[in-house]
Amino acid sequence: MNHVSLDSVGIVALSHDFDALYGNNSDVVHVLNAFSSSTSVSYNLVTLAQNFPSILKLPLPRIQFSQKLNPIVSKICQEMVSRTRKEKETGGTEQGDRSCLVEAEESGESEGLTPQEVLDQVYESQNTPERCDTGLRHRQAKILLLAGFETTAVTMTWAYIELARNPGIQTKLRDECLEFGPTPSHDDLANKLPYLDAVVNEVLRLHAAAKEIERAVQDVIPLSEPLRTATGDFTESVCIPKGTVVVVPLAALNCSVSMWGPDAKTFKPSRWLEGDEGMHGARTLQGYRHLMTFGDGARMCLGRLFALTEFKAVLFVLVRNFVSEMADGPGVPIVESLGTVPRPRVVGSAEAEVCLFGYIIPLAPRRQFRKLSG
Ligand code: HEM
Numbered sequence: 001m002n003h004v005s006l007d008s009v010g011i012v013a014l015s016h017d018f019d020a021l022y023g024n025n026s027d028v029v030h031v032l033n034a035f036s037s038s039t040s041v042s043y044n045l046v047t048l049a050q051n052f053p054s055i056l057k058l059p060l061p062r063i064q065f066s067q068k069l070n071p072i073v074s075k076i077c078q079e080m081v082s083r084t085r086k087e088k089e090t091g092g093t094e095q096g097d098r099s100c101l102v103e104a105e106e107s108g109e110s111e112g113l114t115p116q117e118v119l120d121q122v123y124e125s126q127n128t129p130e131r132c133d134t135g136l137r138h139r140q141a142k143i144l145l146l147a148g149f150e151t152t153a154v155t156m157t158w159a160y161i162e163l164a165r166n167p168g169i170q171t172k173l174r175d176e177c178l179e180f181g182p183t184p185s186h187d188d189l190a191n192k193l194p195y196l197d198a199v200v201n202e203v204l205r206l207h208a209a210a211k212e213i214e215r216a217v218q219d220v221i222p223l224s225e226p227l228r229t230a231t232g233d234f235t236e237s238v239c240i241p242k243g244t245v246v247v248v249p250l251a252a253l254n255c256s257v258s259m260w261g262p263d264a265k266t267f268k269p270s271r272w273l274e275g276d277e278g279m280h281g282a283r284t285l286q287g288y289r290h291l292m293t294f295g296d297g298a299r300m301c302l303g304r305l306f307a308l309t310e311f312k313a314v315l316f317v318l319v320r321n322f323v324s325e326m327a328d329g330p331g332v333p334i335v336e337s338l339g340t341v342p343r344p345r346v347v348g349s350a351e352a353e354v355c356l357f358g359y360i361i362p363l364a365p366r367r368q369f370r371k372l373s374g
Pocket of ligand 1: 152209296298300306
């Protein structure tokens with residue numbers, strides 16, 4: 001799944017085909033895999049480095065991986081920018097063939113991006129400023145490859161785990177996709193395959209790739225239920241002093257019983273076909289379809305529509321052609337490893353196996369897929 005995801009984001013954002021699907025284990029594939037399958041130590045590093053930046057100077061493996069990734073992606077981006085400029089000069093490229101980031105660079109002196117900023121959208125380089133000043137530059141430096149690669153890959157892996165665990169749901173999804181025909185358009189994927197939509201939403205609900213986000217806020221936050229204070233009084237809102245960092249528990253909200261009802265922790269795509277009835281308290285949440293998976297508000301995931309289309313297209317093709325089964329039986333316990341985006345891990349497996357998700361976890365290589373006849 002990570003190869004599908006890497007090639008998709010590479011082609012759309014960079015106009016660069018990493019050829020990962022064709023077995024090209026490029027440096028980028030290797031480094032991103034190593035980076036993403038990080039352990040608890042490296043996960044904590046991210047948090048620690050926010051307060052103690054000098055940690056990033058230590059010769060730790062994850063830091064060395066990050067340092068290795070930076071020049072590789074920089075080189076690809078520099079090649080891409082040069083190629084597109086050259087094509088522009090010679091009039092050799094159709095508009096539609098250019099990457100969206102290079103389009104942004106060309107969109108004008110004040111609103112466009114400088115080459116360095118284009119680079120920063122792809123990978124946060126050491127030169128990346130904390131904040132930029134215009135248009136897209138208002139946003140923090142992006143880590144497009146990581147934001148668009150690991151999140152989607154891990155979510156698609158969970159989809160396959162859930163389908164393997166729930167053969168009835170898998171069959172129902174396959175029936176809808178087979179009945180629809182082989183080539184759905186973008187609009188078809190978005191609107192005309194209700195069970196596919198339900199399965200995708202349910203995977204996004206139960207397996208949010210980003211467990212939580214942090215925000216520095218200064219606000220008065222209303223409470224859903226009155227809270228008793230230390231003085232014994234009740235309050236209906238909380239005042240957050242300036243500079244306080246608030247953690248928004250995206251994954252917990254997605255699985256909260258008060259939001260999603262008593263079966264909140266069960267994989268149940270049919271809840272998405274019940275209209276507002278299946279939503280319970282979640283109706284009060286905004287986000288994408290009342291989910292917090294992509295965040296919410298001004299900083300909501302920029303790639304969500306791309307991710308949804310990619311996710312649905314891949315699932316549609318795979319489920320039409322293959323049956324997925326758990327290699328060790330449907331009950332094999334799977335947990336989330338600690339990491340930047342937690343990957344699924346079979347309980348008791350060696351740590352290194354985390355890196356092999358999508359190959360042997362949880363589906364054994366030879367028995368991973370059984371081609372359907374016809
Ligand atoms: C299942 C897949 C994905 C999930 C679950 C996901 C989730 C998220 C979340 C939770 C945020 C933070 C939102 C916030 O701070 O409020 C975010 C931000 C972002 N995502 Fe995604 N994402 C996914 C796929 C993608 C893809 C495919 C791309 C690009 C091709 C992408 C690009 C971005 C960018 C650029 C931001 C930063 C937005 C900003 O700071 O303004 N994401 N994503």
